[in-house]
Amino acid sequence: MDKNGTFYSFSKSNNYPGIFYICLMSLIRKSMTELNRPNLEGSKLNAKLPLVVILEDIRSGLNIGSVFRTADGMNIEKIILTGISVIPPHREILKTALDSTLSVHWEYHSSTTDVILALKNKGYKIAAVEQVHHSKSLETLNVKDSLPLALIFGNEVRGVSDKTLEMSDFGIEIPQHGIKHSLNISVCAGIVLWHCYSQLLKSKIH
Numbered sequence: 486m487d488k489n490g491t492f493y494s495f496s497k498s499n500n501y502p503g504i505f506y507i508c509l510m511s512l513i514r515k516s517m518t519e520l521n522r523p524n525l526e527g528s529k530l531n532a533k534l535p536l537v538v539i540l541e542d543i544r545s546g547l548n549i550g551s552v553f554r555t556a557d558g559m560n561i562e563k564i565i566l567t568g569i570s571v572i573p574p575h576r577e578i579l580k581t582a583l584d585s586t587l588s589v590h591w592e593y594h595s596s597t598t599d600v601i602l603a604l605k606n607k608g609y610k611i612a613a614v615e616q617v618h619h620s621k622s623l624e625t626l627n628v629k630d631s632l633p634l635a636l637i638f639g640n641e642v643r644g645v646s647d648k649t650l651e652m653s654d655f656g657i658e659i660p661q662h663g664i665k666h667s668l669n670i671s672v673c674a675g676i677v678l679w680h681c682y683s684q685l686l687k688s689k690i691h
Contacts, residue, residue, distance in 0.1 A: 525587055525588055528557075528588045529588070531560065533560055533561060533562040533563075533590075534559065534560055534561050534562060534681070534682065534685055535562060535632045535633035535634065536559075536561040536562055536632075536633070536634055536635075536636065536678070536681055537561070537562050537563055537564075537565060537604065537609065537633070537634070537635040537636070538552065538556060538561060538563075538564045538565070538635075538636050538638065538674065538678070539564075539565045539567060539597065539600060539601075539635055539636065539637040539638070540552060540564060540565070540566050540567065540570050540638055540670075541567050541568055541570070541597050541637055541638065541639050541640065541645060541646060541649060542567070542568035542569045542570060542639065542640040542643070542646070543566070543569075543570045543571075543638070543639075543640065543641065543670060544569060544570075544571075544640065544641060545577065545641060545670075546571045546575045546576070546577025546578040546580075546581075547577045547578075547580060547581050547671075548581075548641065548669065548670050548671045549566070549570060549571060549575075549577075549578050549582075550577060550578040550579065550580060550581030550582035550583075550585075550586075551581045551582075551671035551674075551675075552564065552638070552670070552671055552674045552675075553573075553578065553581075553582040553585040553586050553589050553591075554581060554582050554583055554585045555671070555674055555675045555678055556585070556589045556678065557585035557588050557589050559678045559679065559681070559682040560682075561589070561678065562590070562633075563589065563590040563591060563592065564589055564590075564591040564592075565591070565592050565593075565594060565600050566591065566592070566593045566594075567593070567594050567595065567596065567597040567600055568595065568597060570593070572591075572593045573586040573591065574586070581671075597637075597646070597648075597649050598648065598649075598652065601635075601649065601652045601653075602652075604635050607633070608633060609633045609634065609635045610631045610632075610633070610634050610635070610654045610655075611635050611637065611652065611653045611654045612631065612634060612635065612636050612637065612653060612654065612655055612656065612657050613637045613639070613645045613649060613650050613653040613655075613656050613657070614636055614637060614638050614639075614645070614656070614657045614658075614659075614673060614674075614677055615637075615639060615644050615645040615650065615656050615657075615658070616644075616656075616658050616666070616667070617650060617656040617658070619655075619656065620655070620656030620657060620658040621655055621656065621657050621658070622658055622659075622660050623657055623658065623659050623660065623676070623677060623680055624660070624680075626657060626680065626681075627684075628680070628681045628684040628685060629684065629685065629688050634681070636657070636674075636677060636678075636681075637649060637653065638670050638673060638674050639670075641669075641670055644667075657677065659673060659676055659677070
């Protein structure tokens with residue numbers, strides 16, 4: 486990269502070994518107009534992906550706010566907060582959500598059990614994002630075949646409760662190879678929601 490911010494990419498020629506081509510790429514930040522994002526009212530009118538996120542007993546409002554922001558970016562149907570989870574307009578949520586609590590539909594229910602039963606009655610499949618036996622590794626999950634889908638993310642320390650696991654249709658696990666056995670819940674939600682979003686974009690379900 487030179488002093489003007491231009492990147493030089495070198496690629497070897499297949500026809501002439503030893504000769505490299507120089508490709509100039511100027512990385513210019515997109516304007517808000519070029520990003521083509523809807524305003525708040527337009528966002529509410531947009532068709533949502535048939536994905537529901539259930540946040541069970543999430544103690545950190547910062548984590549919840551981060552999930553709201555990701556949910557807005559992925560255009561999901563709604564977030565359901567349960568148990569001890571704090572709710573908007575808690576100051577920690579607003580700090581990381583950056584107004585996405587206004588664009589993402591959300592509900593609060595004290596009982597996760599009642600939420601699951603109601604969603605199952607509407608035809609949703611329930612997936613607990615947790616390290617459990619017989620779970621589906623995330624990269625193998627065919628999202629289209631599981632719609633409409635509710636994804637459950639559990640408490641930062643205890644994870645998804647045993648009772649909720651018993652009521653879930655299947656588990657989803659993110660493969661990891663480091664010394665730590667888990668990811669932060671907001672990071673985990675971002676990875677799982679992006680996987681779902683990317684698959685549904687390819688299937689033109691949006």
